[in-house]
Amino acid sequence: MANTGTEHTVKAFDTDINELRGMVAEIGGRSEQAIAKAMRALEKHDLELAAEVVAEDKLIDELEKRIDELTFQTIALRAPMADDLRELIATFKISGVVERIGDYAKNIAKRVPVIASTHKLGPASLLPSMSNIASQLVRDSLEAFARRDADLALEVSERDQIVDDFYTSIFRSVITYMIENPKDIGEAAHLLFIAKNLERIGDHATNVAEMVYFAAKGEPMPERDRGENPTDLLEEPTTGR
């Protein structure tokens, strides 16, 4: 039984829920903006903009804390049930995931000074396109949250494969580049890490979508067939998917 947004008899409960939803929209918007800014800084070698992304990450961290506090408080005071409970649990988890998305954007921004000297993305020329898609997934996953839209959530999860495919492609071209240009291996490694960050952003958008689906439907999102990723064996172990 999905949440239709009908009002509670106790109006203050709706006030809490709406405030939380507003903050989730804000943290989502800030994280998405952080990705866009970090990528622009990378493409333009704009160190100032990169520094701005790093500084603004504190706002995202602060928002996460406020969301968690209010969620915790609402659960304690309102004893929510059913879809309300699911939505609050989802909110709690989404805030953490979106904060991580902000961290990945910050991490991309931090690499800008190190690879500024090349003045082009070389073997990783697909990074801006990959970033656009990853950002879109973040935006759509939070749009799905705002609309309590399980179908859009499912679609986000399916579209994550596009980001994964970009990653595989960039991975191959960067490795080839490294073999051919051993002297640039350091910078190329940074580009690879940026691609990996974007790939993780896509995964986190999927995590958000999974939470949205759960909150809406009361059951876990069906597993998607991810296929085999040729780079899986070369990845560092990560927590989560």
Added chain:
Amino acid sequence: MMELIDSTSSSESPTMTESSVPAISAGDGPLKMTTRNVDVFYGDKQAINDVSIDVTMDNVTAFIGPSGCGKSTFLRCLNRMNDTIPIAKVTGEITLEGEDIYAPKMDVVQLRARVGMVFQKPNPFPKSIYDNIAYGPRIHGLASTKEDLDNIVETSLQRAGLWREVQDRLQDSGTALSGGQQQRLCIARAIAVDPEVILMDEPCSALDPIATAKIEELIHELRGKYAIVIVTHNMQQAARVSQRTAFFHLGTLVEYGVTSDIFTNPTQEKTRDYITGRYG
């Protein structure tokens, strides 16, 4: 006064029911009571409409719903307490261990010993603690000697978690106990006649949170020894003490299911609206 119109065989699969809301029983342990297509009328007014529910031995069953939804009326059908209301008419089938409790041959006094009841307000007899417990076993002839009776009194008070608090003052008046103790005395009194089912109608609504917690703990301990059905206004309580929850609304059974499912993911919009506080 009482009619029995539905003579569906109790040997039929208990999961099958003509009601729109399926009764639960499969995999739920031994069936203790079944109700099929139960209607209750107070004069011309229909208070219960086509309710079918199974009560099992291993699960505490909670009835929830807004005031006037029929949950207490339905509970009172389970030991024929509605017989005491002249204009009440119950139709459909209610069985205890496969036996039709509205059959003419059913001894109602015996039935109410087998299906005991605890009420909203503790109602100890104005007698000693001992006599409160001993009363039932005496009239039902459950004890032949003083020792037997003493044993029943002690066991019942122990099962009700009251023995340690009252063992030194069994001759004190039951009404001198605190509200929570009186309610546990009433539970001990119900237990004393060795019932199969205990019905509880808002047993904690007159109690403070600590006395409430003790009753809830007691319900937890009694689970499995008796089939327990509890009516409660307090949804958190239903969530805490029961394994099966039935939601009633305007005399109909809207949803009956596993308690954790009802409170995390109800299937019916009415249930959702009620438990999340969107009702009315």
